[in-house]
Each structure stands twice: as C-alpha cells, then as structure tokens.
Amino acid sequence: MDTRAVSIKDVADRAGVAVGTVSNVLNYPERVSTGTLDRVHQAIAELGFVRNDAARQLRAGLSRAIGLIVLDVSNPFFSSLARSAEEAAAESASTVVLGDSGHDSAREARYIDVFEQQRVKGMLISPVGDISERMESLRRHGIPVVLVDRVDPHKKTSSVSVDDVAGGYAAVKHLLDEGRRRIVFVGASPEIQQVADRLAGARKAMAERPEAELEIVEAESMTVLSGRAAGELMAERPRAELPDGIFCANDLLAIGVMQAVLLMRGWRIPDDVALIGYDDIDFAQSAVVPLSTVRRPTSQIGRTAIELLLESIDGEDGEYRQIVFQPELIARDSTGRA
Amino acid sequence: MDTRAVSIKDVADRAGVAVGTVSNVLNYPERVSTGTLDRVHQAIAELGFVRNDAARQLRAGLSRAIGLIVLDVSNPFFSSLARSAEEAAAESASTVVLGDSGHDSAREARYIDVFEQQRVKGMLISPVGDISERMESLRRHGIPVVLVDRVDPHKKTSSVSVDDVAGGYAAVKHLLDEGRRRIVFVGASPEIQQVADRLAGARKAMAERPEAELEIVEAESMTVLSGRAAGELMAERPRAELPDGIFCANDLLAIGVMQAVLLMRGWRIPDDVALIGYDDIDFAQSAVVPLSTVRRPTSQIGRTAIELLLESIDGEDGEYRQIVFQPELIARDSTGRA
DNA sequence: TGCCGTGGTTGAATCGTTTCATGCTGACGT
DNA sequence: ACGTCAGCATGAAACGATTCAACCACGGCA
16 A cells, blocks of 8 residues: 655666666766666656655755744745745755744744754854854854844854844934924834844934934834834824824834824824835835835845855854845835925 | 764763663653663763754654645735644644745745655645646655645545635625625636635626626736736726726735725725725734725634644545635725725 | 776665664562 | 562664765777
C-alpha cells in the first residue's frame, strides 16, 4: 500500500550505476556522460525519487534556508519586506523561511531556536526588544545574523535600518512648514525603539519653532484599529483644543486616525488638520485622502539585508556593517492646503 | 576561532555517559535518573549544544514541519489564516512554514518541491489552479495534503472551504432586500474558482427577482488598487447608468471601490449606492463607511485544516473529508439606508 | 609496445541523531 | 542465600545523502 521512500540507492540500482554517480547527476551533471545522465534521469522519473533534504544537510553541513523573523506579517511594511527578501534570496538559490513573532519575545525566541536547530545559513531578525545575549550565543555558534529595522547598540551585529530620527524630523518639519503649530504625535509605547526615534526626530524639528507645541498620544499598538481609537479620543475634545497637525508613527495608525477624523462632522483633511504617516505602504496613496508619509525603501531594505547576510556567510566574521537608509518625505493631499 | 559544531557525542563525553543516554534526556527524560539528567543538562548548557534537526529527521523519518502555501500573504484573509494555523499547529508541537505563491503556479510548484524535499509532515495548500496531478504524486508519496479555500473536484483530497455560492447568494439577496435593483458584481477573472462561485450565488439570487439586472465588472486582481480602478471606471458613466448596489468578490476590492465612490461629488454610500464585500477582514469594520460583508470563519478554517491534516497523518489514508463552512452575512452601514 | 593522461565511474567512509537489544545493579521476596 | 525483576545505562546499527581516493578504459605519444 505504502511505497516506502525511494532513495538514491534505489535509483542507482534501477539505472545500473553506483550511488556516487546518481549524486553527481544531481549535483554536478557536467561530470557525468550524457548516456548515464539520461539513464539516471529516467530512473528518477520512473521511481518518483525526491531527494531527502535532511540527509543532504547532515552531510553537507548547512542548509539553503534563511530564517526571517518579523514583528507582524499583517503589517504591509513587513509583508513587503518579506517578499523582497524572498526574491533576493531566490537569486542565490536560497529559501526564506518566515516566522511571525507578533511582537512577542517568547515566540521570537522559539523561532530562533527552531531556526538554529535547522542549521539555517543565517537569520534576518526584526527584534522585539533587546536580544544582545541571544545574538552573542548565535555569534559563538557561527550563525550570521543581520538585524533589520533596528541597529545593534553594541555594534556587534550587522544591520540594515532607516534613519528614523531624520524621518521623524522631516515629517514634523513638513507640518510646521505648512504652517501647523499645534502638533500631535501618535505612536505606540516609546519602549519600541522605532517609535522613540521618530519621536526624537519630531522633538528636534519642534525645537526650531519654539512657538509651536507638541503633544504625545500613546496608542495601544501600531494598527489601524488603535489609530482609530486614538483619533476618536481626540475628536471628543472641545474644538479649541484640537490639533492642526498630526504625525503618526506609521501609516496604519494614520489611516485609523484619518477614518476617525473623516467621520466627524465638519473636520476636514487637510483643511482643518494635516495628517502625515510613516512607511508609505501601498494603502497610503490609495487612502480616501491620499496620505502624506515618510517613505522607507522597503524592498531595498529586504534586498540589502539578504546581500549583507550572504556576504557575511562566506566573508570573515568580525566585520559588522551598519547600513542606514535615508527616508524620503512624500507629500500628498493629506498635508496640502485644499 | 570557529568552535566546530557541538554534537551529542561531545555532550556525552563531558557528562560521562553514553550517547544513547543523552538522546534519552532529550526525548524521554522520564527514562533517565535525576542525577544523570542534571549532569547531562549541565553539560548541554556548558557546551551550548543545539540539536541538529537534520540528523534527527534523517533517523526519525519525518519532521515537525507543516508546509502552508497561500495565494497572497498581503491579503489579510490569508495572513489571518496563517496565524491561526500556526497557533493550532503549535499546540501539537508542529511548526508551520509559510510560502507565498503570489497566484503564480510556478512559485507554487517550487514551494511544493521544497516542502517535499524537507519531508514535511503534510501540507496545507490554497491552490492557484488545478493541481490534481501534483496532488496525485504527493498522495503516492504518502504526504497528506489538505486544500484550503477550495474543494477537490475529484474528491481525492481533504479540504476545508466555505460555501461561496451560498455567500454570493446571501450578499446579493441582501442588496435586493434593501430595494436595490441595478446590481454590479466586481471580481477578478472568473477562472478563479472562488470568484466563479460567488458569482454563481449572485446569479441565483438575481433569478428570484426577474426585474433586477446584474452587470459584471472584471477587475485586474483582487486588491485595493484594482478595486479603486474599477470604481473609477464606473464613476465615469452618465448618472442614469450607475448601479445602486455593488457586490465585490472580496473586501479589498470593496474598499477600493469605496474610495473611488467617496471621491465622487455627490455619490454617497449607502444612500446612492449600497456596497458589500466578502471575507470580513479587520479592515472592513473600520473602513470609512463600515463595510457590510460576508464573513468567513477565517481562524476556524485555519484551525480545522490543521486538525484535519494531523488526523490524516496518523489515521488511515483513503479517507478524504470535505469540510464546508457556511458564511454569515454581516450588515453594516455600507448597505443600510442612512 | 609500453606509458601517461583524461574523463567517467565506483563504493566505502562520513555526517549526528534515534532506536533497541543487551547488560548491569541493587532491592525484594521467599 | 538465591532467583527475579525493575530501572537505568550502554553502544552498535541505521537513516540517506555527499565526498573523495582509487580505479578503469581508452586514445595518444614516444
């Protein structure tokens, strides 16, 4: 009933050659004469042979897999990042295995364990919090890691990130340049490094305009729903206390805030309040009011991270590079006077 | 510099026991005396031993991994599906490896190859097109597969899906019940089974109201952007030819259409046109105008699919079950008279 | 005629686990 | 005092691929 797994040995018998030859057909076809090649291929097809990756890995030492751990797949920034990493990896015949930590350190740790047991070639991690000790142990085990969307404070790991301070600065400067003075920053917990950096940039821009004031609203998480909740909370205030410029720590939040604002009678974007987000996800430009935002070169980040990783796989270790991309301001209707 | 991989043998030496004992510590701790247990654990910690999964798999025959291939991770329906499958799998100490086919048969085939080589316990596939031949070969190789969001026409594979004909019927019946008569169906190519089924349901509902008319608009793909394009195309028509009810084959399309409609002067939702989507993604209820939709029990689908798979892994084969969930109409503002 | 080189092929050794039949030890019952 | 038995520990065999030194056949060359 159950045809036991076909091995390279079975193929060899069927084709009337040695196992070594079959292996060569699989890995170095140019070393094999065309006649044998044909016979082996035929045998493979007839038997429905599928190479056992576990055995190959065991002998060869390492796999073709690269682990990627993101904070949240349902955030388009990360799904887009994952896709570009996958494409870049495919060019080097590597596969990306995706893990979603969901902002949870325990799940993150579990994925790192699994990847380590699988002896992946390397990992790309967008870390939840501080994972220096864990990185340390990976380093000792000789597994290269590249941090994405985050730099290692100790500079002991390569990373690909974006200058979020500059991004935050650009966003708020843009609001100020448009004449806004009562600014609100909407972000999740400032324990999240990215949020903290964008806020720091915002503060820097504010410092150049002493007459303007900045208020901070803390959202539950970085999602549309939280953004909407934050927006609705603001909307309850007396008219005079409403801001005229809002900077959200990411586009999802901004879209949520936009929804809340649009539902209020007589509060319009950008006439009454200007709104700017962060990331430039696909949704931003197709929002009801096209959303101004700070673009991060998502696919470049993914691609570069993979390249950096592959580089440090065959290169010497001890050489850690920090690549920082500059974000770009994208002004759309949500901050332009009508 | 580079500490060569620590093996179970090294641990055994260090702890002064045999390799078999270390293996038992790892897999059957209850068979080992507490003293030995401690010593081995200590040795593992000191040496930083990490079990080599390839070797384990090679010997044990199969892995703990389950392959999941979805059509598009950036569609919230699938990312939510993936998450629930992951959670269900975790309860049985299995890991889900995610692959994104991007509606591309070639990529789908590549992922199936990779998963097969990795000797996954089984696969969950949301197929791009007809993959019966491929399923046939997987079956011969003894790899269980469960189709998600699709039934196997030949009934030779288990599947977990939703009655999309019923869903399409419910959606359009709802529009008709609300008094709408000029209905438009927006979907991608009818070659996609899901689109075809929802359309069939729509037609069934229409048949009960001969005086109403149905028009079909074909969008590029099932994304927000395509929806918006389709909406803008409609908006160019003379007023008299505009529909008063629109059913979109999924929520992303519906959100795109909504954006296009809201940008038109004086065309309101639901006053002038009622709009209903499909899936009930998180975004639906938080859309500018909360979107009516047909809910699919996403997380139940993911969970059930995993359970079905695990069941057919240890159960006898030859028993294929088709589980079909009923969708549920969710009426929100986008179809209710203001 | 004998030697060498080359292109193909061979098959044993190896990777790091798990498995399992076997061996050892000490306690307990009679 | 002896047999039995439970509880642990042992270590060789096996999993299926890759690697590599050795081998073979054959044509060309001196």
